[in-house]
Amino acid sequence: MTQAQAPVAVGTELPSTREPRGREHDTGRGPGRPFLHIVLVLIMVLWAVPAVGLFVASFRTAEATNASGWWTALVPPWDFTFANYDYVLNRAGFWDSFLNSLFITIPATVLVVMVSAFAAYAFAWMSFPGRNVIFVVVVGLLVVPLQVTLIPVLTLFRDASIGGYELAGTILAVWLAHTGYGLPFAVYLLRNYIGGLPRELFEAAEIDGAGHATIFFRLVLPMSVPVLASLVIFQFLWVWNDLLVALVYLGPVPRNHPLSVTLANLTTNFGGNWQFVTAAAFVSMIIPIIVFFMLQRYFVRGITGGAVKG
Template sequence: MMGNSTFGRLAVHFTVLLLVIIWSLPTVGILVSSFRDKAQISSSGWWTAPFRSSRNARHVPTNLTGQKLVDGKWVTEGRIFLEGSQSVVESFASTGKKLESDGTSEAGETAKLRKGISVIVQSDGTYRLESETEITRARDARFVYRANEPPIFTLDNYKRVFTRDGIGQAFLNSAVVTIPATFIPILIAAFAAYALAWMRYPGRALITATIVGLLVVPLQLSLIPLLSLYNDIGNVFGIDAKSYWGIWMAHTGFGLPLAIYLLRNYMAGLPGEIMESARIDGATHFQIFYKIVLPLSLPALASFAIFQFLWVWNDLLVAKVFLGDGETKTVLTSALKDLLGTRGGDWEILATSAFITIIVPLTVFLSLQRYFVRGLLAGSVKGG
């Protein structure tokens, strides 16, 4: 086939490698950015993160109280960078516009600022301001410079979003929504799946067909009637219509068709002889279910649990409609969406929040991939 020649084999390796790189780069981008310094994110691409980068910055002297009169001139000495910094000043000027054009001075040269003030900046960031008169306002002595910096990696972004941007609380809210919503449907679905797979009664085929149909019913259809139902219940009992119990129930309802379908397919594939002999020994359906079928179905239960966990954790629509917003309600996806609106260009916040949002499902997914794949195959190849 196409991989038999050396060239063909190399082409296969190369094509797959290219696709893998394209698929991974977006996620790597926000991971790297979440550890980068805020200023560096907006001044250089994340792919340059391991290297030194240049950026423009402004300096306003804070040490004007130390002005000294030397040879008829007021002199102030200071430094831009902290002691021991490996940053280097490349050039500087009085304004940003000049720095971008030809009005720039190289490190070691002199630049005229305003009101008779001039400055000499050395490449190590030390500078000397000279003025005819005593400088009274620090902003008269401000200047801009282009610095070449070593890469800065930091955990500050994580500290910040956890404490100040509400991501920590949203993380907790997501967990509170997801964990019960994952576990409550399982038992309900398991009993129904057993009834559909191993019990005989009129209407069984119709119920199975209905569940296959419900698998694809758009969630959108359920929103309005359920929302008004919730509001009515809230009004009658004088409670908040948007509650955790409300969203758990909703996710249980929406997750059930897939749960029942997956489990039914799996249970129907179990060997009938075991159940037959248990029947002959006098076991009831209830006993067969919890003593034989339930333990044997654990892999399928795990598959569904992963599906439901990922779906609920990643959901935005159901959370927005049935839980709404509030400090102890806003889930991660919703918080991230809001940050995108309010913090549009602050990529250190967005990248970090996005990474916190995806890290839990990624971990679950990577560690339980086997069950997830099994569930996917059972859910789509066999039946639908």
């Protein structure tokens, strides 16, 4: 009997070359993991320092802020005041501007998400002449600076009219402007995500007789919730914090001004009353923070999916 045919005693275990079960899940738990966590925490703290300083300054008077740094207010004796918030919240027209911001931001966000979702599905799964060329042109608009479009678009709105009323200076003009400015990025993000969905699902739906409308509403939309939520966060923040577009297309009419314009007018021509802006900044942050925390669980998944798929 040769050495290769030597018998093996009953009950002995043969040496295995397989990895122990669960070994593949231990990757990344090396000695560098705690160091990575420490670095991330330090970056987070550094990133939060300006916001914390702004928050503390919002409860201090201008004299106290000019006399010492904001960190000195964290130790006794504390000298905080709500005068800044009282001035901002009770200022004439503040709540009207708050409602105007909601009235501008919500439709502008819905329009961008709705139009870009239809366009992204068409670019990803429908065949029509010039599909790739049109997609490249739409995405290429990302490199066009917003500022170079202000005068041509404003002239177009001034010459256009609906029912005898000039379009410029109305909230409808701001809706259309934000929709146009937001569509290139939205189409790019959604098209990459929707284009990465399993082709087998669409083929099976077509075999069952489903048309494009059925596929879009029954398959694409439910499977694209993460990227749609990410897009809602981006678009909502952009429109809510916008100042330039609102100033250009709404004009000097105060009753239509959003919150960003009203808060910018808190300061004087020489930079006075800046302490009120610190309180106003945190008042304006409430709604975007609520929107972000409502949709944050989809945020990373939607962004990474839309960035690498397609």
